Amino acid sequence: NAGVTQTPKFQVLKTGQSMTLQCAQDMNHEYMSWYRQDPGMGLRLIHYSVGAGITDQGEVPNGYNVSRSTTEDFPLRLLSAAPSQTSVYFCASSSSGTSGTDTQYFGPGTRLTVL
Amino acid sequence: AQSVTQPDIHITVSEGASLELRCNYSYGATPYLFWYVQSPGQGLQLLLKYFSGDTLVQGIKGFEAEFKRSQSSFNLRKPSVHWSDAAEYFCAVGGNSGYALNFGKGTSLLVTP
Numbered sequence: 001n002a003g004v005t006q007t008p009k010f011q012v013l014k015t016g017q018s019m020t021l022q023c024a025q026d027m028n029h030e031y032m033s034w035y036r037q038d039p040g041m042g043l044r045l046i047h048y049s050v051g052a053g054i055t056d057q058g059e060v061p062n063g064y065n066v067s068r069s070t071t072e073d074f075p076l077r078l079l080s081a082a083p084s085q086t087s088v089y090f091c092a093s094s095s096s097g098t099s100g101t102d103t104q105y106f107g108p109g110t111r112l113t114v115l
Numbered sequence: 116a117q118s119v120t121q122p123d124i125h126i127t128v129s130e131g132a133s134l135e136l137r138c139n140y141s142y143g144a145t146p147y148l149f150w151y152v153q154s155p156g157q158g159l160q161l162l163l164k165y166f167s168g169d170t171l172v173q174g175i176k177g178f179e180a181e182f183k184r185s186q187s188s189f190n191l192r193k194p195s196v197h198w199s200d201a202a203e204y205f206c207a208v209g210g211n212s213g214y215a216l217n218f219g220k221g222t223s224l225l226v227t228p
Contacts, residue, residue, distance in 0.1 A: 004158075033215065035218075040124070040220055041220060042205060042218040042219055042220040042221050043159075043205065043207075043216075043218040044218070045215050045216070045217075048215055058215060090158060090159065092159075103161050103164065104161075104216060105161075106151075106158040106159040106160075107158055108157065108158045109157075109158055
């Protein structure tokens with residue numbers, strides 16, 4: 001198993017450009033999520049999905065879109081990049097459950113810089 | 116709303132010394148609590164988790180944590196620190212939805228010779 005994979009590892013954008021951060025998992029996990037990590041802020045939840053076709057907003061969803069057409073993939077789209085979106089982005093997945101007891105597995109991250 | 120506080124931004128310990136990283140949470144019901152470690156340039160790795168039962172939880176790499184409901188704390192401990200333990204440590208609480216995690220801001224651990 002590759003676990004949770006993210007591409008690209010690094011990306012530089014200009015203000016106003018759009019892009020998609022890719023996330024895939026091969027563990028057949030129902031739950032997937034996106035976090036951003038900023039210095040001194042810990043990780044903050046952007047969006048999450050509890051299964052194919054179902055997504056919801058987290059703590060900081062503005063400026064980001066997601067969709068979940070398959071169990072394996074959960075891409076994060078930046079519609080019009082802004083310098084405030086400069087961050088490290090982590091994707092995570094866990095098996096389904098009725099509580100938060102399942103371990104979340106994290107990808108290696110994508111470091112995004114918006115100029 | 117649930118939240119997590121890690122009071123110490125940076126901690127420095129000597130190799131071989133004991134370690135305790137503090138974590139306080141705010142949550143109305145029984146919390147699901149986690150400790151993750153992040154090495155430089157890496158993703159997050161789960162050290163241990165608490166859901167119910169025994170309040171002393173054993174994790175990987177020789178770490179343990181104790182859940183104290185009366186103090187709303189879930190402190191991480193290790194009896195003897197190794198240089199390879201230098202990393203960022205995050206405490207997290209399971210969210211209301213049962214899926215999303217709320218993270219603390221992290222504690223950066225430096226290990227000196």
